[in-house]
Amino acid sequence: MTESEICDRLKAALPDAVEEFESQLLDPAIRVKPARLVEACRFLRDDPSTRMHYLRLVTGVDRLPAGETPGRIEMVYHLWSYEKRHGIVLRVHLDRDNPVADTVCGVWPVANWGEREAFDLLGVTFTGHPDLKRIMMPVDWVGHPLRKDYQRPDRYHGLPTNRTAVLEQGRVQVATAEHVAKAEPVSGYMQLNMGPHHPATHGVINFLIETDGEVLRRAIPDVGYLHRGIEKISEMVGYLGTMPYTDRVDYLGAMFTNHGWALAVEKLCNIEVPRRAEFCRVIASELNRIASHQIATGALAMDLGAFTPFLHWIREREKINDIMERICGARLTYNYMRFGGVSRDIDQVTIDEIRRWLDHYEPMMLEFDRLISGNEIFIRRLANVAVIDPDDAIAYGLVGPNLRGSGLAWDVRRDEPYSIYNEFEWDVITGTGVHGVVGDAFDRYDCRLREIRESVRILRQACERIPEGEVRTKTARIKPAANEVYTRVEGPRGECGFFVVSDGTDKPYRSRFRTGSFTAMTIIEHLSPGLMIADLVALIGSLDVLAPEIDR
Amino acid sequence: MNIMHYLADLLVRSLFKADPATWPYTWIAYAVVIGVGALLAFAFVAIFAGPVTWIERRIAGRIQSRIGPNRNGPQGCLQWLADGIKCWLKEDLVPATADKPLYLAAPYLVFTGMFGAFVVLPFGAHVIAADLNVGLLYILAVTSLVVVGLLMAGWGSNSKWALFGGVRSAAQLVSYEVPSAFSLMAVVLMAGTLSTQGIVGAQGGWPWQWFVFRNPFLFAAFIMYFISAIAEGNRTPFDLPEAESEIIAGYNIEYSGMRFLFFLFAEWANMWIMAAVATLAFLGGWQIPGISPERIAEAKGWTFVGWQALSFAIFVFKGTCLVFTIIQIRWTLPRLRVDQLMITCWKYLVPLSMGSATGVLLLMALVREGGIVDWVMRGAMLLVGLLVAGAYIRKVRATFMADRDNYKKMEGRDLWYPPYRLP
Numbered sequence A: 001m002t003e004s005e006i007c008d009r010l011k012a013a014l015p016d017a018v019e020e021f022e023s024q025l026l027d028p029a030i031r032v033k034p035a036r037l038v039e040a041c042r043f044l045r046d047d048p049s050t051r052m053h054y055l056r057l058v059t060g061v062d063r064l065p066a067g068e069t070p071g072r073i074e075m076v077y078h079l080w081s082y083e084k085r086h087g088i089v090l091r092v093h094l095d096r097d098n099p100v101a102d103t104v105c106g107v108w109p110v111a112n113w114g115e116r117e118a119f120d121l122l123g124v125t126f127t128g129h130p131d132l133k134r135i136m137m138p139v140d141w142v143g144h145p146l147r148k149d150y151q152r153p154d155r156y157h158g159l160p161t162n163r164t165a166v167l168e169q170g171r172v173q174v175a176t177a178e179h180v181a182k183a184e185p186v187s188g189y190m191q192l193n194m195g196p197h198h199p200a201t202h203g204v205i206n207f208l209i210e211t212d213g214e215v216l217r218r219a220i221p222d223v224g225y226l227h228r229g230i231e232k233i234s235e236m237v238g239y240l241g242t243m244p245y246t247d248r249v250d251y252l253g254a255m256f257t258n259h260g261w262a263l264a265v266e267k268l269c270n271i272e273v274p275r276r277a278e279f280c281r282v283i284a285s286e287l288n289r290i291a292s293h294q295i296a297t298g299a300l301a302m303d304l305g306a307f308t309p310f311l312h313w314i315r316e317r318e319k320i321n322d323i324m325e326r327i328c329g330a331r332l333t334y335n336y337m338r339f340g341g342v343s344r345d346i347d348q349v350t351i352d353e354i355r356r357w358l359d360h361y362e363p364m365m366l367e368f369d370r371l372i373s374g375n376e377i378f379i380r381r382l383a384n385v386a387v388i389d390p391d392d393a394i395a396y397g398l399v400g401p402n403l404r405g406s407g408l409a410w411d412v413r414r415d416e417p418y419s420i421y422n423e424f425e426w427d428v429i430t431g432t433g434v435h436g437v438v439g440d441a442f443d444r445y446d447c448r449l450r451e452i453r454e455s456v457r458i459l460r461q462a463c464e465r466i467p468e469g470e471v472r473t474k475t476a477r478i479k480p481a482a483n484e485v486y487t488r489v490e491g492p493r494g495e496c497g498f499f500v501v502s503d504g505t506d507k508p509y510r511s512r513f514r515t516g517s518f519t520a521m522t523i524i525e526h527l528s529p530g531l532m533i534a535d536l537v538a539l540i541g542s543l544d545v546l547a548p549e550i551d552r
Numbered sequence B: 001m002n003i004m005h006y007l008a009d010l011l012v013r014s015l016f017k018a019d020p021a022t023w024p025y026t027w028i029a030y031a032v033v034i035g036v037g038a039l040l041a042f043a044f045v046a047i048f049a050g051p052v053t054w055i056e057r058r059i060a061g062r063i064q065s066r067i068g069p070n071r072n073g074p075q076g077c078l079q080w081l082a083d084g085i086k087c088w089l090k091e092d093l094v095p096a097t098a099d100k101p102l103y104l105a106a107p108y109l110v111f112t113g114m115f116g117a118f119v120v121l122p123f124g125a126h127v128i129a130a131d132l133n134v135g136l137l138y139i140l141a142v143t144s145l146v147v148v149g150l151l152m153a154g155w156g157s158n159s160k161w162a163l164f165g166g167v168r169s170a171a172q173l174v175s176y177e178v179p180s181a182f183s184l185m186a187v188v189l190m191a192g193t194l195s196t197q198g199i200v201g202a203q204g205g206w207p208w209q210w211f212v213f214r215n216p217f218l219f220a221a222f223i224m225y226f227i228s229a230i231a232e233g234n235r236t237p238f239d240l241p242e243a244e245s246e247i248i249a250g251y252n253i254e255y256s257g258m259r260f261l262f263f264l265f266a267e268w269a270n271m272w273i274m275a276a277v278a279t280l281a282f283l284g285g286w287q288i289p290g291i292s293p294e295r296i297a298e299a300k301g302w303t304f305v306g307w308q309a310l311s312f313a314i315f316v317f318k319g320t321c322l323v324f325t326i327i328q329i330r331w332t333l334p335r336l337r338v339d340q341l342m343i344t345c346w347k348y349l350v351p352l353s354m355g356s357a358t359g360v361l362l363l364m365a366l367v368r369e370g371g372i373v374d375w376v377m378r379g380a381m382l383l384v385g386l387l388v389a390g391a392y393i394r395k396v397r398a399t400f401m402a403d404r405d406n407y408k409k410m411e412g413r414d415l416w417y418p419p420y421r422l423p
Helices: A003-013 A034-046 A111-122 A163-169 A230-249 A254-269 A275-303 A308-328 A348-373 A376-382 A390-395 A401-405 A441-465 A516-527 A533-543 A547-551 B003-016 B026-063 B079-089 B100-120 B135-143 B145-156 B160-191 B196-201 B216-232 B257-282 B293-298 B301-330 B338-366 B372-411
Strands: A018-022 A029-032 A054-063 A072-081 A086-095 A100-102 A125-127 A190-194 A206-212 A215-222 A483-491 A494-502 A508-514
Touching: A003 A018, A003 A029, A003 A034, A003 A086, A029 A034, A034 A072, A034 A086, A034 A100, A054 A111, A054 A494, A054 A508, A072 A494, A086 A100, A111 A125, A111 A516, A190 B160, A206 A533, A215 A516, A215 A533, A230 A254, A230 A508, A230 A547, A254 A275, A254 A483, A254 A494, A275 A308, A275 A348, A275 A441, A275 A483, A275 A533, A308 A348, A348 A441, A348 B372, A376 A441, A376 A533, A376 B338, A390 A401, A390 A516, A401 A441, A401 A494, A401 A533, A441 A533, A494 A516, A516 A533, A516 A547, B003 B026, B026 B079, B026 B100, B026 B257, B026 B301, B079 B257, B100 B135, B100 B145, B100 B257, B135 B145, B135 B160, B135 B196, B135 B257, B145 B160, B145 B257, B160 B196, B160 B216, B160 B257, B160 B338, B196 B257, B216 B257, B216 B301, B216 B338, B216 B372, B257 B301, B293 B301
Parallel strands: A029 A086, A100 A125
Antiparallel strands: A018 A029, A054 A072, A072 A086, A190 A206, A206 A215, A483 A494, A494 A508
């Protein structure tokens, strides 16, 4: 169904809910009345003709009053149906001084964190939300940073918040007696912080866990330790200036965040990408995917106590880093993509180098399999642990290998094609329950491992077919007209989406990065009761969450 | 006569020209001899545990295709000294909320438990601190002291993660002591004594005289003892009490400096103890092939010293082989989950080890030692042992060969290099 058909369908069912159909936008949106939002959402989810079970993105945009128009806060909901392969954007306009909306957590559980973020950064209150509190900023922070008229407080708990003041003050005294005051035991169970600097949390994430001996009663993720406000920064540094910052969103898959950002701006500005540049993008991306999946699978093995496989993967990853250094001059934060192409060409020597490396790498994958994949202890630690069934996976917004691990064959590269991926021959990997049931931790691990092989296939074809030509189109100053766009790429941690609102200037009015780790974290609280501490570690590892990607 | 006793008497006789039986200060001589003996044993522990850390790290480096410590001294062989000195120089931190006496005492208790076991280890034909007639029982008892130490460390740190580690290790050690004791019981039944020298004496120098190849039940007991010993030593795949990815470091998380080192010291010393116990109980101990213990005892002068040295070397060699296996296992396998750990112990190892002890009893009653059936059993078990060793070597070789050419093509150098040319 096209967007207008969906709008008609919604109008027919709930005539008074629809305010306007905004077809002028790149992603056409339906504006609904705030009071009828939940109803509209539930209809779109359950109606047999729409079946939108997947809430892709929930975020907000702050609009300052401009002349006659009063200020408002727009909540944006991107819906998608895996079954029908169509999507729609819902939008509600809220009063800027007192923004209140109904929560859609009851429709899609994944909305929980998205709404918390809107509450935190934009000050939108959601009625009926189960756990409405700040997520990125500290709980007692004053103000909402993504508001356009936000003034940063000078001090927080007596600590200066800007750099000059910190330098002037010299040493900062942080821990005081009140901070280490003993917490009263409330529940009779052991409560403890797993993190923020715990070896298994893959970065600075905290889990507030409550255990009965070794068995978890619940684990509540607490994030925001790595929040750098990249979306806010992007509003200040402009479109091209944001490109290096996207590297830092996902440092293991920087090529994909680069790519997604480039796609978004190219779509806004209608920039064509030369064919050779598309090949360069694919080659660089797939190399990066291999590197990222290696870290994911290796780190999972390390979390389960097997140190050696991780280091063997690191050895192979060094070669990828060397190749990346040849391609774009950096080993980790690539900053490779440009609007309308890539920063440098991949020369023939490098392509030969990649081919030579692939010849070496394919047998090395077998080495890794021999080392750990068939290990009985490893299998028993992962099989039948933390099973996610497909319905849950969709409702909690899992994407990428986590979703495919639950048996749903959905890959953005194939199903919503971008770049030139549909020209290559490769398969979408799904979990098969090889050692347990479909959707267990081993399937997610297995999916990643087999995806590496598919990336190798794509790489071989791309190296074979890369045409001659330019790698970048000449672009004028990036100054897109006022519009909104949402683009997505298939990153190693799944769908990596970029929601960009432009206002006719050379800087984005608002941007929101939809990352796989952010939504994957929401399912942990749901899955945790009854797991053991060691299983929680396996779950986190198998979901491949990455702290900077969660917090951005 | 006990060698320590003999030495003390000799001291009194030669130095003071007195009869040790009547001289009133004999006890001082005894104390001195015991003290020197303890110091020597301590030196052995230190000298063994130290380099083993370096050897383990070099082996781990090899397994993980990296180099490992190679800077301090030739091939990095003084790394352990550097580490030790570094730990001595570090501040001995005590958390403000810790239970101080427990916290401070725990490392010593752990260390004493490990160190005490060295008293009865028969390093050579006559190289033993004290040949107690309850030797094996003594080892089991004194190493149990470690549990108390670990619990004290876990509780005294007043950290929840440390408590997790302490409780995990207590549960694990107490559980795995059952199968390890039952496996050793099979040996005790065969030897008819608890004395460590007696057990070694009941075996011979040749492999078919070792207890491990005597009959299938003892072979099984050896494997079960080895597994339980790894579990008691908190080594991978049973290293749950110090699982860094789950409970960060376990019971030693709050410790620093030398106290922290004592825990690691005890861990590496324990690795040697379990290898030594397995050697003496199952692999013939220090017995020299073709030389009977009586001949060693009758030898005089340098021949005597030579036999002692040879037996010592044999014992240490066998033990080191087992230690290497433990190290290899540690750097290859992932870790079990806590319920799987308990299932392994109580559902499989405990009944099977009981069964093996019973089986040994049955065979002792039914099969005459030295008879045809006995020899057939020994031969068959030796064959099985050789097959296991062969399969192991073949597996390692096949894995190596599979990657060799590929590695050489990419790296331009050989995957294999001889030990004397380590990088």
